[in-house]
Structures are given as C-alpha cells and as structure tokens.
Amino acid sequence: xxxxxxxxxxxxxxSKGDRLLFRxxxxxxxxxxxTSTRKKNQYSLPATEDLLQSPxxxxxxxxxxxxLMGFTDEVLSSLFAVKPxxxxxxxxxxxxxxxxxxxxxxxxxxxxxxxxxxxLLNIVFALQALASQSVVKCYYDLSKRVGxxxxxxxxxxxxxxEQTQQMMAIHDDSCIGTPEIAFQTILEKCTLAKNINNLYExxxxxxxxxxxxxxxxxxxxxxxxxxxxxxLRGKIVEPEDIDRCTLSYRCLKALRPYHSLLLFYxxxxxYDFMSLDGSPSxxxxxxxxSPLKSLQTLAxxxxxxxxxxxxxxxxxxxxxxxxxxxxxxxxxxYVIAPDAPLHxxxxxxxxxNEAFPNVNLIRVISDFxxxxxxxxxxxxxxxxxxxxxxxxxxxWMLQHHLLLQLHTYVMYIPSNxxxxxxxxxEIKTGSYSFRSNGTNEIAGVYRSSRTESESEMSLNSGTPxxxxxxxxxxxxxxxxxxxxxxxxxxxxxxEDLLLDFPEEERNIIFRIPSSSNSxxxxxxxxxxxxxxxxxxxHLEEIMYLENLRRGQLLALLDKFRDVLVTYEAEDxxxxxxxxxx
Amino acid sequence: xxxxxxxxxxxxxxFDDAEDSExxxxxxxxxxxxxxxxxxxxxxxxxxxxxxxxxxSKELFDSVSVYIITKAELLRSTIxxxxxxxxxxxxxxRIDDKKYARNAYHFNLCFVCDSSSxxxxxxxxxxxxxxxxxxxxxxxxxxxxxSSSTKLTPILKQVLEDLNNKGECALTEGPTATHxxxxxxxxxxxxxxxHQVPIFIKSLPTQQWDLTTQQVxxxxxxxxxxxxxxxxxxxxxxxxxxxxxxxxYYGAVALIPLFQYGNVYCTxxxxxxxxxxxxxxxxxLNFVARTYRQLxxxxxxxxxxxxxxxxxxxxxxxxxxxxxSLKINxxxxxxxxxxxxxxxxxHKYPVYLGESLELQKSMSGVSSMDEVCCFAGITAQQxxxxxxxxxxxxLLWK
Numbered sequence: 001x002x003x004x005x006x007x008x009x010x011x012x013x014x015s016k017g018d019r020l021l022f023r024x025x026x027x028x029x030x031x032x033x034x035t036s037t038r039k040k041n042q043y044s045l046p047a048t049e050d051l052l053q054s055p056x057x058x059x060x061x062x063x064x065x066x067x068l069m070g071f072t073d074e075v076l077s078s079l080f081a082v083k084p085x086x087x088x089x090x091x092x093x094x095x096x097x098x099x100x101x102x103x104x105x106x107x108x109x110x111x112x113x114x115x116x117x118x119x120l121l122n123i124v125f126a127l128q129a130l131a132s133q134s135v136v137k138c139y140y141d142l143s144k145r146v147g148x149x150x151x152x153x154x155x156x157x158x159x160x161x162e163q164t165q166q167m168m169a170i171h172d173d174s175c176i177g178t179p180e181i182a183f184q185t186i187l188e189k190c191t192l193a194k195n196i197n198n199l200y201e202x203x204x205x206x207x208x209x210x211x212x213x214x215x216x217x218x219x220x221x222x223x224x225x226x227x228x229x230x231x232l233r234g235k236i237v238e239p240e241d242i243d244r245c246t247l248s249y250r251c252l253k254a255l256r257p258y259h260s261l262l263l264f265y266x267x268x269x270x271y272d273f274m275s276l277d278g279s280p281s282x283x284x285x286x287x288x289x290s291p292l293k294s295l296q297t298l299a300x301x302x303x304x305x306x307x308x309x310x311x312x313x314x315x316x317x318x319x320x321x322x323x324x325x326x327x328x329x330x331x332x333x334y335v336i337a338p339d340a341p342l343h344x345x346x347x348x349x350x351x352x353n354e355a356f357p358n359v360n361l362i363r364v365i366s367d368f369x370x371x372x373x374x375x376x377x378x379x380x381x382x383x384x385x386x387x388x389x390x391x392x393x394x395x396w397m398l399q400h401h402l403l404l405q406l407h408t409y410v411m412y413i414p415s416n417x418x419x420x421x422x423x424x425x426e427i428k429t430g431s432y433s434f435r436s437n438g439t440n441e442i443a444g445v446y447r448s449s450r451t452e453s454e455s456e457m458s459l460n461s462g463t464p465x466x467x468x469x470x471x472x473x474x475x476x477x478x479x480x481x482x483x484x485x486x487x488x489x490x491x492x493x494x495e496d497l498l499l500d501f502p503e504e505e506r507n508i509i510f511r512i513p514s515s516s517n518s519x520x521x522x523x524x525x526x527x528x529x530x531x532x533x534x535x536x537x538h539l540e541e542i543m544y545l546e547n548l549r550r551g552q553l554l555a556l557l558d559k560f561r562d563v564l565v566t567y568e569a570e571d572x573x574x575x576x577x578x579x580x581x
Numbered sequence: 582x583x584x585x586x587x588x589x590x591x592x593x594x595x596f597d598d599a600e601d602s603e604x605x606x607x608x609x610x611x612x613x614x615x616x617x618x619x620x621x622x623x624x625x626x627x628x629x630x631x632x633x634x635x636x637x638s639k640e641l642f643d644s645v646s647v648y649i650i651t652k653a654e655l656l657r658s659t660i661x662x663x664x665x666x667x668x669x670x671x672x673x674x675r676i677d678d679k680k681y682a683r684n685a686y687h688f689n690l691c692f693v694c695d696s697s698s699x700x701x702x703x704x705x706x707x708x709x710x711x712x713x714x715x716x717x718x719x720x721x722x723x724x725x726x727x728s729s730s731t732k733l734t735p736i737l738k739q740v741l742e743d744l745n746n747k748g749e750c751a752l753t754e755g756p757t758a759t760h761x762x763x764x765x766x767x768x769x770x771x772x773x774x775x776h777q778v779p780i781f782i783k784s785l786p787t788q789q790w791d792l793t794t795q796q797v798x799x800x801x802x803x804x805x806x807x808x809x810x811x812x813x814x815x816x817x818x819x820x821x822x823x824x825x826x827x828x829x830y831y832g833a834v835a836l837i838p839l840f841q842y843g844n845v846y847c848t849x850x851x852x853x854x855x856x857x858x859x860x861x862x863x864x865x866l867n868f869v870a871r872t873y874r875q876l877x878x879x880x881x882x883x884x885x886x887x888x889x890x891x892x893x894x895x896x897x898x899x900x901x902x903x904x905x906s907l908k909i910n911x912x913x914x915x916x917x918x919x920x921x922x923x924x925x926x927x928h929k930y931p932v933y934l935g936e937s938l939e940l941q942k943s944m945s946g947v948s949s950m951d952e953v954c955c956f957a958g959i960t961a962q963q964x965x966x967x968x969x970x971x972x973x974x975x976l977l978w979k
Contacts, residue, residue, distance in 0.1 A: 059658055075654050078647065085644040092663035093648060095655065129701070335891060336979040338925070343946030344932065362932050362946070362975050369978035370892045411856055411887070416878035535853025565880075567887035569850045 003135050003225045004204045006098065006126040007068040008196050011080040012164050013120040014109075018081030020073040021167040022193045024200050026183040061098045068098060068126050073179060080104070080122045087120060090140050099129045101139050105147030110158040121150060121160060123196075135225050142209070142221050146199075149217045150192075159214045163192040191215070208319070218275060227320040251314040251324075254573040257296040257306060258544045260327035261289060261313055264399055270321060282312050291395055294327050324574060325398055326405055326540060328391060330375035331550065333406045333568070336368050340402040348400060355396055356389070364393060371406050371568065406568045407538030412528060414505040414563045498525055514559035523552075524560055533564060538571060610698025611745040613667070615737045617714075618642070618649055619724065620687035626650040629688075630730040632737040637667070637693060645669065649689050659704045668694045670703055672711045676718060686725055690714060706761050710740065713752065713759040720757075770829040773822040775808040776955045777836045780916065785833060793824045801825075803916055806839050808955075837919045838926045839951065840912050842896040843961060845927040845978065846889040852923045855883060861921065869914045877908040885909065886918060891927050891978055927978050931964075935973030944974060 010022040063069040082091060082104045093100045102124040109119050123146050125139040153159035167186050174182040187193045195211050202209045207226025211219050263270065267286060274282065281304050288301040299309040316322040326332060341348065342362065352361040367377065374394065378387045397403045498506045498521075514520045527533060532542045539553055557564055616631030626646040631637060641664070642649075648662045651673045661670045671691035677684065690711045694700050717723035723732070736754060740761065743750035749762040773779075780803035790798070793816060800810045807825065811818040828834035838844070854861055856879070866876045885902055895911060898904075904911045918924035928949035933940040943953060954961050968974045 061658075070654075072654060075652055078652060083644040083647075085640075086664075089665060090663070094659075094661035094663075096658045336977055338979050340979055342930070342932070342977055342979075344941055345945065360934065362934060362977070366932075366975040366977055369976060371890070409853065411853065411883065413856060413880045413883055416880045534857065565884055565887045567848045567852055568890060569848050569852065572850045575850070 002128045002131045003207075003223065004066070005139070005200060006062060006066065006128065008200050009076055009080065009100075009122075009124040009126065010192070010196060011077050011120075011122040011124065013077075013081035013122070014118070018077045018120075019168065019171070020077040021164060021171075022183060022186055022190070022196060023073075023076070024183075024187070024193070024196050025067060026180055059096045061096050062128065071095075076124075080124050081120065082122065084120075091122075091124075092136065092140075094129050097129045099127045099131065099136065100124050101127065101136050101143065103140060103144035103147050105144075105151055107151050107154050107160055109161055110154055119160065119164070121147065123147060132225075135223075138223050138225070142199075142223075145219060145221065146213070149213045149219055153214045153217060156216075157214075159192075163190055166190055167193070220275070222319050224318060224320070251317050252310055255295065255310050255313060255324065256541070256544075256573065258294045258327070258540065259324050259574075260291055260294050261298065261316070261322050262291045262325045262395070262398055263289065263316070263322045265321060273319075273321065279312070281308060282315075285309060285312055291325065291398075292328050292391075323399075323401075326407075326571065326574065328374070328394060328398075331373055333371040333373045334368050334394065334403045335371050335406055336365060337402055337404040340365075342402065348402070351400075352396065356393060359393070365397065365402060368403060404570050405574065407540060407571050408566050408568055409535045409538050410533045410542075410557060411535050411565045411567070412533035412563060413565055414508050500529070501525075509560075509563060512560060512562055520556060520559055523556055527556075535567075610695050612692050612694055612703065612741055614693040615691070615741050616693070617688060617690050617724070617733060617737070618646075619689075620650045620683075622682035629724070630733045630737065632734055632741060637669075641667075649673065649691060650687050659707065661700055663696050666696050668696045668698065668700055670694070670700045670707055672704075672707045674711050674715055676715060681725065686718070688714070688718075688724060702763055702766050706744065706763060709759065709761060713757065716757055767830060767832075770826050773807060773826045773829070773836065774952070774955070775818070776806055776839050776951045778803065778806045778839050779810075779825045779828070779834045780837055780920070781833060782835045782920065783833055793820050794828070797821055797824050801834065803837070804840060804912065835920060837916060838928075840895075840915060841961060842899070843894050843965075844915075845891060845894055845929075846915060846918065846924045847891050847927050848886060848889055849922055849925050851921070852883075852886055855879075855886070855923060865917055865921075868917045869909050871905070871908050871910050875908050881907040882909060882914065885911075885914060886923055889918075889924050930977045930979065931968050932975045932977060933971075933973055934975060935971075940973075946977065 008024050009020065011018060011020055013019075059070075061068060061070045079093065080091075080100070080102065084106070087104045087106045089103070091100075091102050091104050102122050104120055104122045107119045107121050123143045125143060127136065127139060150160055154161065167190055170185050170189065171179075171182050174185065183193075187197060191214060195213055198211050199209055202211070203223060203226070207223040209219065209221040209223075213219055263286075265273075267289065270286060271283070281302075285298060285302045285304060288298055290298075293301070295309050295313065296306060299306045302309075304312075313322070313324065317324065336342070342365065344362075349361045352359070352364075374390070378390060394403065498509060501509070509515055509521075509524075515524075527542065527546065530546075532546075537545070539550070542548065543550060543553060557566060614631060614633060614636035616628050616637060618626060618628045621627050626642075626649065628637065628639075628642055645662050645664065648660055649669070649671050651658075651660065653675070656673050656675050659670065659672055661668060669691050670693075671689045673687065673689045676686045676688075678686065690707060692700065692703050692707055694703070714724060718725060736752060740750050740752070744761065744763055749760070752759045752761070779801045781801060785798060796814050796816055797810060800813045805813065807821055808818060810816075810825075811821045814821065816824075825834060825836075829836060855865060856862070862879060865882060866879065867873065869882060870876045881902070885898060885904065885907075888898055888901070895915065899911055902909075904914070915924070919926065928951070930946050930949050931944040931953065932946040933944040935941075943957065948956070950961060950964060954964050957964070968976065
C-alpha cells in the first residue's frame with residue numbers, strides 16, 4: 001500500500017561528519033537484479049524489433065517486498081546530511097520511485113559551548129513516490145514532531161548525545177561484521193532505535209502512533225489516510241486536500257446540530273485511547289453519548305456549548321473513532337450501501353454472528369434491499385426486546401458502513417421548462433450561507449428581479465437577512481400593471497404572498513386548488529422564498545430549521561405536488577464522513 | 582502503466598492534440614527555468630548555462646548541489662528536490678573518456694518548477710533531453726568545449742517556451758534531431774467486461790486509426806455490449822476489449838451498464854444540478870429527445886429521473902409515464918443520467934445461503950446478476966426465475 005513507509009532512517013551530522021545511525025527495517029537491503037527475476041528461455045532468439053520499440057525499464061528502488069533497496073548507507077547519509085540552509089524546514093527528495101521526506105532538526109548539544117554549530121538530526125521517511133501530497137505532508141509533520149521532542153529531550157537531559165554516542169560505538173565495534181548485525185545490536189540496546197521500530201510498526205499496522213520518547217514525552221500521531229482506510233476496509237480514499245486543518249474545517253462545515261455521533265468502539269475502549277491529560281469535556285460528552293441523540297441534545301445533556309461539541313466530534317472523526325449520522329429514529333429510511341462488501345467469505349459475517357448469535361447478516365441486511373425504515377420493520381405487536389435488538393443491529397451495520405440513509409429532497413419546478421431563465425442566474429449567486437457557530441441560521445433570501453445596486457448593497461452589509469415584506473415590495477420592478485388586471489378577483493393576501501414570484505409562476509401556483517387556503521399558501525411561499533426547494537435541503541433539515549412537523553410538511557408537499565417534485569438520495573454532508581475521512 | 586504498442590502511441594498523439602491543454606497545465610504548472618550544470622575540474626559543481634538567466638542563485642545552487650552532481654550510485658536516476666519555493670528535477674549523467682580532465686565529464690540538465698506543481702510528467706522529457714545532449718557531447722564536444730552557453734541557451738529557451746506553450750518541442754539543431762513531448766499522466770483503466778457497453782463521450786478525430794479501432798468504432802453506439810460488438814464487427818473478443826480499454830484510457834469512451842427494461846436505477850445527489858445548471862439542462866433535453874425537432878420538457882424529464890427508486894424497473898416507469906408521449910427516449914434518458922452521474926444503476930447480488938458448494942461459488946455475493954448471467958451463459962429472465970424458486974438465495978440490491 002502506498003501510504004506505508006518503506007523505511008525510516010536516522011541520520012546525524014556534526015563537526016565530525018555525517019553518519020547513518022539507524023534504519024528500520026534493516027533486513028531487506030540486497031539488490032535484486034531485475035533481469036534475473038525474469039525467466040528467459042536460453043534458446044529464444046533475440047527479437048530486434050522489441051529492442052527498438054520497448055522503452056528502457058524505469059529504474060526502481062523498491063524491492064518486491066516493499067522495502068527500500070539500491071542505496072548504500074553512505075549514499076543515504078550523504079543525501080540527508082543537509083546543508084545548514086535547508087535545516088528546520090521541509091525537506092523532500094525524490095529519487096526514481098522513492099520519495100524521502102523529513103524535517104532536518106538542528107539540536108544544540110547539551111554541555112557544550114554555544115559557539116559550536118550543533119548537531120543535525122534527520123529522521124527521514126522513505127515513501128513510495130506514488131504517495132499523494134497529503135500523505136507526504138503527514139509524514140513531514142511526524143518527522144517534525146519527533147525532531148521537536150528529541151530537541152527537548154536533549155536540552156533536558158542530553159538524550160541525543162547519549163544515544164548517538166551509543167549507536168556510533170556499536171557501529172565502530174562491529175565494523176568487521178555486516179551492518180545488519182550492528183543494527184540488530186542497536187535495536188536491542190538503544191531506546192531511540194526501539195522508538196523508530198515502534199513508529200514503523202504502528203504506521204504499517206494501524207496508522208495510529210502512540211509512543212513515548214525517552215520514556216518521557218508522549219508522541220501521538222494519526223495518519224488519516226491509513227486509519228480511515230482501515231474502517232473502509234482497504235478502499236483507497238484520497239481526497240486531495242486532506243490534512244489536519246482542512247479536514248477539521250470541512251468536517252465542521254458539514255456538521256449540523258441535528259446530526260448525531262456514532263462511535264466505532266465501545267466506550268471503555270475510547271477511555272483507554274484518551275491520555276491522562278485528555279480534555280475533560282470529551283469525557284463528559286462521551287458519558288452522555290447515545291447514537292439516538294442529536295449533537296444539540298448531546299450538548300445540552302453534557303452541558304457543553306454546541307460549538308465545542310462540534311469541535312470534539314470533528315476530533316473524533318479525524319482520529320477515526322467515530323462517524324456522523326442522522327440520529328436513528330423510526331422514520332429513517334435505510335438501504336444497503338453500494339460498496340458494502342457483502343459476500344459469503346466476508347469476515348463481517350463472522351463478526352456479526354459474534355455480536356448477534358443465531359442471526360445471519362445476509363438475511364438481515366437483505367431486508368434493506370429496498371428502502372426500509374425502522375417503523376416499517378417493526379410492527380406494533382413486536383416485542384420490545386426484538387425492537388431494541390433491531391436498533392442494535394442497525395447501529396452495528398451503520399458502524400461498518402453497510403447501510404446508507406436515504407433522505408427526501410424537494411425540487412420546485414413550476415413550469416414545464418423549470419424555473420424561468422432569469423431566476424437561474426440568481427440562484428447561483430443567491431445569498432445562501434449556513435453557519436455552524438452554534439446558532440445555526442439560514443440566511444437565504446429569495447431574490448427576484450434585483451437591480452445591480454441592491455445586490456451590491458447587500459454584499460456590503462455582510463450577511464443578508466431575510467427581508468420584510470415592505471422591503472420586498474420596494475425592490476420589485478415586475479410589470480405590476482398586467483398582474484393586477486388578470487388577478488383582480490383574487491383576494492388581497494394572495495397578492496401580498498406571491499408578489500415576489502415571477503408572474504408566470506404565480507399564475508401556475510394559483511391554479512393549484514390548495515392555493516386558496518391562505519395558511520398553506522403562506523407556508524409554501526415562505527419555504528420557497530428561503531430556497532428550501534432547490535434540492536439542497538432534505539425534509540429533516542427543513543423540519544429542523546423551520547420547526548415543522550413531518551406530517552405538516554408531507555401534507556404541504558402533497559398539496560403542491562404539481563410544482564414540487566421529490567426524490568430520494570443520500571445526504572452529501574453525511575456521505576462526506578463515509579467516503580472521505 | 583499499460584504496455585503500449587505503436588498503435589497506442591498514435592492514438593495518444595491524436596488525443597493530446599485534440600484536448601484543450603488548459604486543464605492539464607493548470608494543476609501541473611509550467612516549467613520556470615532550465616539549467617545545465619557540470620562538474621568543473623577545479624571549481625566543482627557550477628551552473629554553466631541557464632534560461633532565464635540567474636533564476637537559480639549561486640547560494641541556492643550550492644545548498645542543493647549534492648543532489649544535482651551526485652555520487653556514482655545515483656547516476657542516471659531521476660532526482661527531484663523540493664525546496665521552499667522551487668522544485669528542481671534533474672538526471673545526473675557521467676561520460677567516461679580519457680580526454681576529460683578527471684577522465685569523466687559530469688553534467689546534469691535540470692528543470693525548475695514551482696514547489697507546488699507536479700513534475701512527474703516531466704521526467705521522461707528530462708531524460709530524453711539529457712540523452713540528446715550526451716549524443717551531442719560525444720559527437721562534437723558540444724558541452725565541454727566551453728562555448729556551450731552561446732549555443733545552448735537558444736536551445737534551452739526553445740525547449741522551455743515550446744513545452745510550456747504547446748506541450749511539445751522538436752529540436753533539429755546539430756547532427757541529430759529529437760522530439761520532446763509532455764505526456765499527461767492518467768490512471769490505469771479498469772479491465773473491460775463482456776456485459777459492459779461502451780459509449781463515445783467525445784467525437785473521434787478523423788485521422789487514420791489502427792485496424793481494430795477502425796473496425797470496432799462504427800459499432801460503438803451506446804447500446805451494443807462488448808460481446809455483441811465483437812460478433813458484429815467480426816473481431817476477436819479480447820481484441821475488442823483491448824481496443825475499448827485503450828479508448829477508455831484516453832477518455833474517448835465511457836463504459837455504462839447494459840440497458841435492459843428490467844434494470845433498476847436510483848437517483849444520486851447530483852440530480853439537483855439538472856435544475857440549477859442551464860448548460861446541463863440543454864444538453865440533457867437535446868440528448869434524451871426522441872427527435873431533435875421536438876424537445877421534451879424539463880419537468881417531465883426531471884419527474885422521470887426522480888421516480889427512479891430502488892424497486893422500480895424501467896419497465897414500470899415506462900408504463901407509468903409513457904415516455905413516447907412525453908417525447909422522451911427512455912434508453913437515452915438512462916444513458917445520459919448514468920454518464921452525468923444523475924442516477925446510478927442498482928445491481929442485484931444473489932447470495933446463496935444453502936449447502937451446495939457449487940452454487941455457493943457462483944452466487945457468493947461478489948458478482949452481480951449481470952456477471953452471473955454472462956458467466957453461466959443464461960438470460961436474465963432464466964436466472965431470475967431460478968433465484969425466485971430457491972429460498973436459499975437472498976438478493977441484495979446495492
């Protein structure tokens with residue numbers, strides 16, 4: 001896999017010269033000739049045509065076991081003993097198909113006079129060149145962290161000078177043997193080498209690093225590309241801009257107060273994962289955790305602000321400890337996820353059996369071939385125990401990304417040709433912001449026929465607020481004369497309600513029988529104006545934002561079905577948590 | 582990367598010309614500078630010639646010269662070093678000859694790009710240009726004579742400008758000529774299966790084709806599947822697959838699932854774009870129309886897409902909507918939806934939970950009904966009937 005490191009190399013350079021102190025893994029270093037691996041029939045005729053046409057084989061520095069090869073220790077140490085100008089910044093070097101990344105750290109040696117130039121320490125990660133920029137960035141970050149920790153330890157107790165001297169001594173003693181023996185001895189004797197060993201193993205196995213440097217400084221690190229691959233079972237997901245900041249940012253942007261947290265692990269395992277000095281609010285939040293609670297409820301129950309709950313959720317998602325779902329309730333519709341690895345040899349079947357004995361995963365999940373809600377699945381005669389088991393099974397399947405929730409979206413299509421042309425351009429530029437600063441507010445304004453100066457004005461005033469009726473009336477320059485002549489017989493409130501709609505749309509809406517009911521029309525106009533019917537908001541979101549009941553909304557959709565088309569799809573905000581870490 | 586035959590190379594050239602080069606260069610970034618450096622017998626590594634002049638300062642060069650004039654082990658390796666604002670891509674070369682001061686002449690031709698841009702696609706160009714210079718040096722001491730900067734600068738200038746503007750460059754100076762071309766890197770195409778349907782997503786350039794493509798292309802109409810094309814075109818099945826895979830690689834063809842009236846599709850979040858994107862709307866209406874003279878209206882098209890849910894076959898939809906009266910061609914409607922990602926095919930995966938090992942193997946849940954049909958050589962209806970009868974078979978739709 002291309003996110004795994006090929007090798008971790010430790011280099012030092014000081015006034016006495018540069019030296020490769022340790023590399024892990026050190027067993028695989030023999031150069032395999034590419035020609036010898038290919039079997040060749042000795043009687044075959046050399047095909048001259050092939051010689052001319054086939055391009056020369058690209059040189060590879062990765063052996064078939066996924067290790068580094070073709071570099072001697074001397075070459076490596078000369079490459080990574082960088083000039084002082086390049087120290088304390090990102091260092092990246094690509095040789096053929098291997099990419100080396102590190103943060104060369106200058107360490108001021110303890111018990112030495114200040115004027116000495118100090119010691120350069122370089123922890124280099126060798127990666128496959130195919131690894132994406134985001135992976136490289138993560139490894140750079142890790143190298144930097146190790147460097148900072150080591151520099152601190154040197155200042156505190158001279159850890160580096162002690163370790164480097166020990167390693168050098170072992171190298172010098174075993175100069176007669178192969179370097180592998182020296183590395184083996186170093187691994188047994190030096191704690192820094194052991195740390196590097198653990199680092200490598202952790203990165204290759206789980207992607208989560210949890211080591212203690214010099215038994216003192218804890219170093220935790222998460223390689224998101226690897227960690228999230230684990231719970232997506234090897235499916236390679238690689239958004240281009242996943243790094244710590246953008247991920248948290250995207251996560252925070254996608255979170256809504258009505259979402260809910262779904263942990264991948266039982267609570268007691270999560271407490272183990274938290275270090276002793278972990279955030280107490282995280283503990284408090286987890287103590288109130290339930291996948292049936294929305295984040296807002298969770299915030300109230302654990303007495304933390306909503307924005308902090310968002311931050312903590314984003315944190316847990318980053319560390320692949322949780323995902324975000326819509327709270328489980330009886331109206332949620334679930335289907336099988338398109339990429340669910342459901343087959344007879346899947347280890348998930350066994351795992352499911354352990355959690356729920358005597359139940360077959362395939363049989364249970366086949367009910368979700370068609371969109372199925374919890375309410376549909378349990379009949380009123382159902383035993384409460386069965387019902388709670390069903391909920392548990394759904395939670396299990398959501399944790400393993402086997403199910404997908406479908407939401408209903410509404411699209412407002414008044415005329416046969418959709419919305420009128422001049423509206424289209426406005427929708428694109430329409431002011432629409434959704435902020436997650438704790439007090440979620442929708443600031444969508446249905447803008448119709450706006451003049452140039454007005455839109456500039458609203459830009460200057462920052463977040464536009466829903467305008468009052470009087471404001472709307474002043475900003476309208478529709479051909480009002482024709483409108484009044486056609487619709488004279490209509491009651492006054494109708495004119496008020498739909499005044500900001502284009503005339504054609506208005507006529508179509510008035511042809512719907514329910515439009516004579518002012519309450520219905522009022523609600524319809526309000527939701528339309530707030531741009532809920534553009535396919536951007538699912539029913540649950542509209543319900544949350546407008547404080548409506550499902551029945552009310554469904555009745556409205558039914559009454560105005562001539563202009564409103566519904567369709568089902570997954571929520572892109574939730575899909576973000578599933579598909580990209 | 583896929584092994585390329587001569588035919589493929591021809592195709593590649595055609596498409597690179599046809600493609601608008603803007604998107605390929607935006608992300609990848611232009612070359613900023615080209616320089617040649619050599620190992621001087623007394624001064625050591627130094628830049629002999631660069632274009633534009635003084636783009637790489639002497640101090641900067643000294644700090645990275647170890648990666649440019651390298652140790653013997655790293656000769657003829659592509660080496661890229663990324664600095665805070667530059668990326669230097671080089672290919673160190675050594676020519677051994679008694680005539681040189683140290684019995685060898687080291688030089689390296691380097692490309693400099695912005696540190697944020699990708700440079701992998703320049704690697705073959707750098708290698709080829711280095712080999713060209715090696716040939717010139719062996720032939721006529723072009724580089725080591727000392728007067729190289731006057732002769733070389735125009736060459737570097739030409740290469741830099743041509744590669745950045747056109748993506749290719751022909752050097753005809755001196756005794757040999759060479760042609761350089763920046764080739765866009767693409768990911769490998771997935772293998773093509775018998776039951777998939779190729780469809781053109783851009784028109785083919787009218788140049789000469791290799792024989793297989795010439796024979797196969799007329800039958801690619803968005804409805805014929807691979808096995809059918811093979812029999813219609815009288816071309817061996819695997820050759821058709823290779824040809825189609827090649828066209829997929831160059832983005833000329835997309836693969837869509839076979840259209841059947843029993844197929845089930847579901848809507849995707851992207852469906853909302855159909856009402857928001859006017860361009861998409863117009864393309865859609867023109868594509869799905871029965872005749873180009875009478876376009877269907879958007880509301881009907883959208884309603885039909887919106888009605889595609891799990892459990893609703895195209896046959897059901899046709900009965901409910903009667904697309905002919907709405908001026909909609911339902912096959913094209915599905916085609917457009919799948920290509921644009923507005924809808925997605927829902928596949929049925931049979932899983933056998935009984936005892937028979939043979940059935941467990943063929944219906945393990947890995948392969949969909951289509952694949953099972955193709956593999957067993959039976960029609961979809963036959964398989965469906967068989968699955969219906971057997972209570973040990975569970976169908977998963979996903």
